[in-house]
Amino acid sequence: MTLPLIIYNLSAALFTVLILYFLYRHQDERVVERSVLLAIVELCLLLLGGILFPINGFGRIQLIAWGIFLHFPVYLVGNIAILRHQNKFYTNFLIGIVALILVVSVDAFLIEPQSLEVSRISLNSEKITEPLSIALLADIQTDSPGLYEERVMDLIKAEDPDLILFAGDYLQIMDTDQYQESVSILNRLLIEADLSPPLGSVAVRGNVEKNGWVGIFQGLEVIVVDETQTYDLGPLTITGVDLLDSGNPDLEIPGSEKYHIILGHSPNYSLGEIEGDLLLAGHTHGGQVQLPGIGPIMTLSVVPRSWASGLTEIQQEQFLIVSRGIGLERGYAPRLRFLCHPEVIIIDLLPVETD
Numbered sequence: 001m002t003l004p005l006i007i008y009n010l011s012a013a014l015f016t017v018l019i020l021y022f023l024y025r026h027q028d029e030r031v032v033e034r035s036v037l038l039a040i041v042e043l044c045l046l047l048l049g050g051i052l053f054p055i056n057g058f059g060r061i062q063l064i065a066w067g068i069f070l071h072f073p074v075y076l077v078g079n080i081a082i083l084r085h086q087n088k089f090y091t092n093f094l095i096g097i098v099a100l101i102l103v104v105s106v107d108a109f110l111i112e113p114q115s116l117e118v119s120r121i122s123l124n125s126e127k128i129t130e131p132l133s134i135a136l137l138a139d140i141q142t143d144s145p146g147l148y149e150e151r152v153m154d155l156i157k158a159e160d161p162d163l164i165l166f167a168g169d170y171l172q173i174m175d176t177d178q179y180q181e182s183v184s185i186l187n188r189l190l191i192e193a194d195l196s197p198p199l200g201s202v203a204v205r206g207n208v209e210k211n212g213w214v215g216i217f218q219g220l221e222v223i224v225v226d227e228t229q230t231y232d233l234g235p236l237t238i239t240g241v242d243l244l245d246s247g248n249p250d251l252e253i254p255g256s257e258k259y260h261i262i263l264g265h266s267p268n269y270s271l272g273e274i275e276g277d278l279l280l281a282g283h284t285h286g287g288q289v290q291l292p293g294i295g296p297i298m299t300l301s302v303v304p305r306s307w308a309s310g311l312t313e314i315q316q317e318q319f320l321i322v323s324r325g326i327g328l329e330r331g332y333a334p335r336l337r338f339l340c341h342p343e344v345i346i347i348d349l350l351p352v353e354t355d
Helices: 002-025 031-052 057-083 088-114 147-159 176-193 213-217 267-271
Strands: 117-125 132-137 163-166 201-203 222-224 229-232 236-240 259-263 278-281 310-315 318-322 343-351
Touching (some): 002 031, 002 057, 057 088, 132 147, 147 343, 213 222
Parallel strands (some): 117 343, 132 163, 163 201, 201 222, 278 318
Antiparallel strands (some): 229 236, 310 318
């Protein structure tokens, strides 16, 4: 990824300098109109350069992020310097745009990825006889487990849930040796957190896991799901769905007389013939970037975008909850969140109140 990043940034910088030089040499009565036109050209080329670059999808997104958050503001700042004495209203407008981009970038890259939230959801069911609390933790997805993940564990411990469910994607690291080292670190963090829910914990595999991922839960009372299987936990049953099945929109899972929870990594399985009361998933990160009135731009899932985050009633008395996760897409992807805070979900299952 280093070479494409260098090529893109050098090309974008050169093009930006050439456009600004052209604008500087053509300062006449149409300079503002020319500035606007060139801004559109600059932005389009920055976007097209990222989209058309022959690398994977997340790599393209990273290049586009460099274009939007670095090169385009540099172009606008150059315009401000050139036009500051010619059109005060226009230059103030450009200053506002630059300030907005700066605020968004600080929020997206520095603030939101650390702005952990606790989302609380309460559900009632005639199958529940006593209140139960469930913590859903999805997409830790780190390449350097440390203080942030420790804070997540402390938060869950403070909630004192009856059951903890891990929805996959724990570590995203390409180097095998570094991966195994991080497995040990994350395992130690979990042991030190001393999470001991009465009904235990269940963990499924995500799509970024490498061989040896089960070591994350070594020495802990956690049911690690290697293949789709149903477990009786006393007041409820839970089906842990393996990675392949969780991505299958035609999956079939039979029902249970007890309250039945289905836990998978991807929410795709929720489109199948699933006879469960509560379906849980992660994977989407809530899109990681959401826009007002639009929602998530990309979910990497076949479920409707409105299902890709939060609570959805699929049919009467059957609910899907998809977590935004606590981590970030790593590798070639830009490490940002926007209007999509990381979250731990606490689900309260309550009996139906009767007169």
